[in-house]
Amino acid sequence: MEKKTSSEVWNFFSKDAKNSKLSLCRLCGKRYKNGGGTSNLRNHILRKHQNLQLSHLEKRQNLSESLSAGVESNTDSDLETSESDSLSSNKSDNQNDDSQSSVSMDSCNTFYRQATLNEMFRNQASFEVGGSNDVKITEALVYMICKDNLPFHSTKKKGMRFFFKSILPRYQIPSRKTITRRIEDKYAALNIVVRKNLSRVNTIAFTTDIATVMNATRSFLVYTVHYIDKEACAIKSISLGVKDLTPHHTAEHISKDFEAILESWDLSKNKIISVTTDNGANIVAGVNLLLASKNKHVSCLAHNINFVVTKALGSEAVKDFVTIIMKVKTIVAYFKHSITAQDDLRAEQRKEGITDGTFIYLKQEVPTRWNSTFIVLNDFSNCHLMLLKYFLHRFIKKDHLCLNQLNWV
Incomplete structure (x- = not known):
């Protein structure tokens, strides 16, 4: 047994x-x-x-x-x-041989020798599965996959296999199954470490944010804990988990999901001193319901600033500025739908000394992305001379695609 x-x-x-x-x-x-x-x-x-x-x-x-x-x-x-003993022997030899008495010991600190056969075989064996170099390289590979958010099947891609074959011919690239097992083992070990670290902390703070999967219509609510590590005298932040966020996710659902995250990590609600979220009514209500208090919810400053800018652009007081933004968006859309126009704009940039790789490409505004409007206007302003020349020589009659002098100011 x-x-x-x-x-x-x-x-x-x-x-x-x-x-x-x-x-x-x-x-x-x-x-x-x-x-x-x-x-x-x-x-x-x-x-x-x-x-x-x-x-x-x-x-x-x-x-x-x-x-x-x-x-x-x-x-x-x-x-x-x-x-x-070695120094005594060298000293005796130097005293007996006057021709070598002027040689400094400091100049002989480094010695080079040819590796023995056993050392060569051991070095080769270290690249086999389970060897020291194999373990070291595989751990680095697992770290790269996790850190750079790469798919597990990256090790099967021809480019990566060619890369490893070129620099480490003896290294056997692990399969997706092996990578998965290594990551699961590391997670299990680090899970215990994180639990012990959190158990020693008296107070914690949470932030929540929405993460959207680009290739799917799914959104998740990410729960991140923050605490002060007294030994390291540093702030530590750890993402403890994610939960599905659906349009029908009510405050009650969010509160239960949050509580499930806390229970899975053996964290008490009494430790929480603040939870920072955006201004979504359901998320704010869910946090207040969980903590049975409105004093621990903190509204995200970055969300508030973005909200202020968005709200201001909808005001009648800046309608002239909004008109300029709409005209810029129309011009950008024109270039986005015309390959010929894009080629001609690049030609104008070459005349100004701008080379390949540094071309300014006009971007379209995306309302849901922060600073999107500023980025659009900034890029548009940086290439305004090329745009003026473009419309002057090619599209004189398209007045709706041109900004007047007052608009540029």
Whole structure:
């Protein structure tokens, strides 16, 4: 019967599928022999992942450190003795040989030698599955996929395979299944670390924001927690989860989803000092319902500024400015629908010394995107001389596509 893996260490290690005597660290991907116990695995966490501060590991940390210090002391003593003997021998040789007495020891600090056959074979074996270099590269690959939000099947693409084949011919690119398993293992390990960090914090703050999937008509409400790490003296932010956001998502639904996020991370509502959201009536009501208080909701300043600008552009007081914006949008739409017009505008930019790669491309306004109107007007203003020349030489009769001198001012 297999021994029960009840030690807390197994939260951060998993059994190697090919060799039952080896265990894989979910945090760094290195493999270690477990034998009949977990001492080797425990020492690895104490040495390499000291920030975990696990309860069972802390009890033995002082003993482990003292043992490590003893080993290092003996090693240093041996090295000092060896170096002392070597220096004495060199000194004796220099005294007996006057021709070498002027040679400085500092100029001989670095020595180069040819690798032995065993070292060469070990280096090659390190790129095989489970080897030190294989683990290091795979961990970096997993980090890149997560950090850059790449699809898991990126490792199957011809370009990436060609890249790895060119720089690391011996490296075996992991499959999508392997990448998925590695990410799940790392998530399981980091989940425990995050839980422990959050359990030590007395107060937390939340922000919520809407994330929309570009290739699908789906939106999600993202829940991000913020807290102060006293040891690091820094603000930490962690996205704890997402929930589907539908048009019929009422305040009650949002409140229940938020509460489910808190329960999944063992967080108490009493720890929350503020929740920052946009001004959506359902989201504001959902937060107030969850916390049974209106004093902890904070309206997002960036949303408020964007709302002020949007509201101002709809005022009668700036109707002349709005007319200019509408005319600019009409001009941009004209260029967007005419390849010939775009080519001619690029030709005008070349005459002004603007080269390929730095061309100014007119952008259309998107009301739902912040600063969209400003970006449209800014790009339009940057190439206004080219636009004037374009319309002067080609479309004199299209008055509705031209801005007068007052408009430009």
